[in-house]
Amino acid sequence: MLNLAPELAERGIAINAIAPGGTATDMAAEHTASYTPPALRDVPPEPVIQSMNALGxxxxxxxxxxxxxxxxxxxxxYITxxxxxxAGGWI
Structure with missing residues (x-):
């Protein structure tokens, strides 16, 4: 991306990316449920989420x-x- 930004900036095209953290979507919920070991499925997710990023x-x-x-x-x-x-201050 960094190599492409200067080349395309000459043409007025900005190249940027977003690095999202965990996002509350149906797909994320399905993925989490399918990979959570049975012993942990009844554990509330809040402590795990709180440990993942600064916003908790x-x-x-x-x-x-x-x-x-x-x-x-x-x-x-002026951003490229x-x-x-x-990512909520991903730790």
Whole structure:
């Protein structure tokens, strides 16, 4: 991505990425359920989630969409070659 950003910047194209953390989606819930050992299926997920990032929760899909909207807006006109970490302070 970093190699492509300068080349495409000459054409007015920004190259950026979003690095999302765990996000509360149906697909994530299905994936988690299918890979959770039976002994842990009745354990509340909150302690595990709290240990995963500084915010102690999964992102809501609209929180990741907001980052996407920002990168697509004119407010991000001077950003290229960047990766935006939207992972809640992943530890």
């Amino acid at each position: 929760r999964l992102a809501e899909p609209d929180e990741i969409a907001t980052v996407t909207a920002f990168l697509l807006s004119s407010d991000a006109s 070659g960047a990766t935006i970490d939207a």
